[in-house]
Amino acid sequence: MYSFELTEEQQMLIEAVGKYAGNDLRAAAHDAEENHDLPKKLISKGWELGLLQASIPEAYGGFGERSAVTGVLAVEEMAFGDLAGTLAVMTPSLFATPILLAGTEEQKQAYLPKVIEGDWAPYTAALIEYAFDFDPLALRTTATLAGDEYVLNGEKAFVPFAKEAEAMIVYASLEGKTQGFIVPKGAAGLTIGDEREKLMSLNALPMYRVKLDNVKVPASNRLGGASGMDFEPVLASMRLAAASAAVGVANAAFEYSKNYAKEREAFGVKIAQKQAIAFMLAEMRTEIEASRLLTWEAAWKLDAGKDNAFTEAYLAYMGAADMAMMVTDRAVQILGGHGYIREHPVEMWMRNGRGFATFTGLAII
Amino acid sequence: MPIEFDPPKPIVQTQFVLKTVAEEMMRSKSRYYDEHEHEIPWDYIEFMHTAMKAMGAGSLAPKEKGNGHEGEEQKEKRPPIAYQSLAAQIEALAWGDVGFYLCTPGGGLGAAAVQAAGTPEQRAKFLARFAGEKPTFAAMCMTEAGAGSDTASIRARAVLDEKTNEWVLNGEKIFVTAGDKSLTPYEKLGKGFIVVWASIDPSAGRAGMRAFVVEAGTPGVRVTKLEHKLGIRVSDTAAISLVDVRVPFDHILGSPTVEKTTTGFKGAMATFDATRPLVAASGLGVARAALEFLKEKLAENGIQIRYGLPRQKLTAIERDVIDMDIMLKSAWLMVIKAVWMADNKHPNALESSMSKVKAGDVGTKITQKVVEILGPLGYSREFLAEKWFRDAKITDIYEGTGQINRLVVARQILGYSGAELR
Ligand SMILES: Cc1cc2nc3c(=O)[nH]c(=O)nc-3n(C[C@H](O)[C@H](O)[C@H](O)COP(=O)(O)OP(=O)(O)OC[C@H]3O[C@@H](n4cnc5c(N)ncnc54)[C@H](O)[C@@H]3O)c2cc1C
Numbered sequence: 125m126y127s128f129e130l131t132e133e134q135q136m137l138i139e140a141v142g143k144y145a146g147n148d149l150r151a152a153a154h155d156a157e158e159n160h161d162l163p164k165k166l167i168s169k170g171w172e173l174g175l176l177q178a179s180i181p182e183a184y185g186g187f188g189e190r191s192a193v194t195g196v197l198a199v200e201e202m203a204f205g206d207l208a209g210t211l212a213v214m215t216p217s218l219f220a221t222p223i224l225l226a227g228t229e230e231q232k233q234a235y236l237p238k239v240i241e242g243d244w245a246p247y248t249a250a251l252i253e254y255a256f257d258f259d260p261l262a263l264r265t266t267a268t269l270a271g272d273e274y275v276l277n278g279e280k281a282f283v284p285f286a287k288e289a290e291a292m293i294v295y296a297s298l299e300g301k302t303q304g305f306i307v308p309k310g311a312a313g314l315t316i317g318d319e320r321e322k323l324m325s326l327n328a329l330p331m332y333r334v335k336l337d338n339v340k341v342p343a344s345n346r347l348g349g350a351s352g353m354d355f356e357p358v359l360a361s362m363r364l365a366a367a368s369a370a371v372g373v374a375n376a377a378f379e380y381s382k383n384y385a386k387e388r389e390a391f392g393v394k395i396a397q398k399q400a401i402a403f404m405l406a407e408m409r410t411e412i413e414a415s416r417l418l419t420w421e422a423a424w425k426l427d428a429g430k431d432n433a434f435t436e437a438y439l440a441y442m443g444a445a446d447m448a449m450m451v452t453d454r455a456v457q458i459l460g461g462h463g464y465i466r467e468h469p470v471e472m473w474m475r476n477g478r479g480f481a482t483f484t485g486l487a488i489i
Numbered sequence: 490m491p492i493e494f495d496p497p498k499p500i501v502q503t504q505f506v507l508k509t510v511a512e513e514m515m516r517s518k519s520r521y522y523d524e525h526e527h528e529i530p531w532d533y534i535e536f537m538h539t540a541m542k543a544m545g546a547g548s549l550a551p552k553e554k555g556n557g558h559e560g561e562e563q564k565e566k567r568p569p570i571a572y573q574s575l576a577a578q579i580e581a582l583a584w585g586d587v588g589f590y591l592c593t594p595g596g597g598l599g600a601a602a603v604q605a606a607g608t609p610e611q612r613a614k615f616l617a618r619f620a621g622e623k624p625t626f627a628a629m630c631m632t633e634a635g636a637g638s639d640t641a642s643i644r645a646r647a648v649l650d651e652k653t654n655e656w657v658l659n660g661e662k663i664f665v666t667a668g669d670k671s672l673t674p675y676e677k678l679g680k681g682f683i684v685v686w687a688s689i690d691p692s693a694g695r696a697g698m699r700a701f702v703v704e705a706g707t708p709g710v711r712v713t714k715l716e717h718k719l720g721i722r723v724s725d726t727a728a729i730s731l732v733d734v735r736v737p738f739d740h741i742l743g744s745p746t747v748e749k750t751t752t753g754f755k756g757a758m759a760t761f762d763a764t765r766p767l768v769a770a771s772g773l774g775v776a777r778a779a780l781e782f783l784k785e786k787l788a789e790n791g792i793q794i795r796y797g798l799p800r801q802k803l804t805a806i807e808r809d810v811i812d813m814d815i816m817l818k819s820a821w822l823m824v825i826k827a828v829w830m831a832d833n834k835h836p837n838a839l840e841s842s843m844s845k846v847k848a849g850d851v852g853t854k855i856t857q858k859v860v861e862i863l864g865p866l867g868y869s870r871e872f873l874a875e876k877w878f879r880d881a882k883i884t885d886i887y888e889g890t891g892q893i894n895r896l897v898v899a900r901q902i903l904g905y906s907g908a909e910l911r
Contacts, residue, residue, distance in 0.1 A: 125490060125493055125495060125497050125568055125570075126493060126494060126495070126496065126497070126570075126573060126825050126829050127490040127491060127492060127493045127568070127829070128492060128826050128829060128830075129490055129491065129492065130491070130492065131491045134491075193491070193492050256801060257799065257801040257802055258799065258801075259798060259799050259801075259802060260799075261797060261798075382902060382903065385903075386903060396899075396903050396905070396910070397905070397909055397910050399892075399895075399896070399899075399910075402895070402896070402899035402903065402905075402910055403892070403895045403896075403899065405899055405902060405903070406843075406846065406895040406896075406898035406899040406902065407846070407895065409843065409898060409902050410823075410843045410846050410847055410898060413823060413826075413840075413843055414816075414819035414820065414822070414823055414847055415819065417819055417822035417823060417826060418815065418818060418819045418822060420492055420494070420822075421494045421818075421822060424492055424493060424494045425494065428495075434797070435796045435797070436818075438796055438797050439796075439811065439814055439815050439818060442800070442811060442812075442815060443815035443819060446812075446815075481799075481800065484799075
């Protein structure tokens, strides 16, 4: 059957996330971006919503079961508040969710309870590489087996909270296949860049370059153990996180510019009464809906274990990245010169919007 | 029920059956009828009539929500899927040939108008014929030479003759889909009707607009012209003149009183909420046909689409195909959501118009791109891609142009009336 109804639980969750996004994240977003500083208390408050905790079974210290559908709903709602804040709150998922999806029993026992037991703690993952044609399925960072250890070499970029991270998953190419390796804090040969990444947006989120110079980890630190992991579902979950965040940011820009257009007057009428503006808004709303539904469907397919879930998630991601650029650009256009001024949030959303084509690996559902 | 995207089994089964119909009865004849405009595809019409009778479906018009037709389903507490099935059927038929689909007997937009704006008695009276022995058509006449998008400015008049208690209709309608098959007494067809929108009080504007059922054969109603078109040539598009056409009092759909409200106009709009996602579905059928054809041709030429790669690594063709996949899939989900809402009795004016905006865009963009990518093969009349390009364009025009549907969407999201945003 087709259905577009949220369960009662999902509704409650979305309501809670919505409150946090609307009241807390949104209120802090501007200063966080300007000052390159996201208050720790804000992150903790988001962590207390329990998104990750609720996706991990009791056996590993959580209180629920992972659902990609719930994941995309929650991420969209939170990103409506602020993208950088959302990514910060969700950073520990970058470490925990792949372990949940692809880890061995020992890995789950060893790490999952630790990540979720207390307050938000910096666990992260390193996927992105600093190359124009960065491709998660053809990484330049390599892993080679030497005895009972893997040796990692390469350079990673945009790694959230790398500096303070207790541990991170590093993705590397092992015989041409992307595999994950758990690298503990302070491993020999692991260098975290001194300075934070300087990006067009997400200034509130501390991200770092990470160098791996013959970093050795025990073979048991390979995600999935000796037989390794299937990276596709993990990548699909990353892409869906990016896609739903794109929908959330686009929706924020749409709502903001819509409300502005209903207030702003020109030539004796509200600008929203001009078709040139009204049609942009109609198209923005339509394309947001299109992306949202594609994201839902892909998430549902992922949960249902459908064969084509990987491709669907890819399409949802590619579509959402384009959509977010289009919608955020128009939001700035609707505010005109005022949209260009950093007092209004639309220019930040436009900077966010361009990023989704690049953001694979900064969040996972 | 939680969020779910498993097409209901009955829908999957009909899609499977209709694929064969599309291939055998439609695709094989597509080119012939494209090049023999105004010939009537009798084989298809008779086949569809027989098939629909066998399936117990007299009409493609959606069954009244919540009335006897769905009673059995409701007893078993299965979610209603009438509109969803219809959308899927229409998409599947349009994949075969959207012009042929418009030649499917069963009442089309005429029956849909009776469904949406008529009383239960009127539904019983006018719709029974579609389950009869012969294939039967009905059409909807809104558009006039001077009134297309601006439906409120139609000039057709209906005056009540109090002596005979009959309505007297006068006016000129154009662009009536299946107008010929609904009115002309072809031996192979049952007696059809047209639904004519006319004003019972021109001073009342929209509030005065009403729909009237005019039976085929009523004196004074006449097909005056069949249009020659860019595409969907197998579907007749008629001009109809009405001169002192008399119809019984109860042929007025819905309420005959002119309160200073817009009930009559709302009747038309209710029809559109129901039919826009269905028209969207038909456009997406054409788009899917074109995209699948392109993929076949690419595969024949050894070109694989490498789904999963970042944009920077894709070829231009791969990018185009992936973008088209995204457009088509998401547009289809918008149709499904709109009809799912209709099935579940949620107001869907916004979703309905959004699905039409999207399908109008997607249908034209995909078919245009496919012809472009296929080069000479796309442009050649030896293949159907160029025909689909011509066929698809209509989705962005009828049932509210892309602009009119954008207006509807914008008014919904802005909370504006027609006066505030026109
Ligand atoms: C093949 C075919 C079949 C059809 N079948 C039927 C049928 O069965 N029954 C029926 O009643 N009609 C039918 N139509 C008519 C169809 O619905 C109209 O053609 C359509 O609504 C547009 O009206 P118009 O052609 O008069 O264009 P116009 O209304 O003159 O529009 C011209 C252009 O102006 C734009 N425009 C108009 N108003 C506005 C506005 N307020 N804001 C911005 N832009 C605007 C339009 O979008 C369009 O781009 C059919 C048409 C065709 C071609």
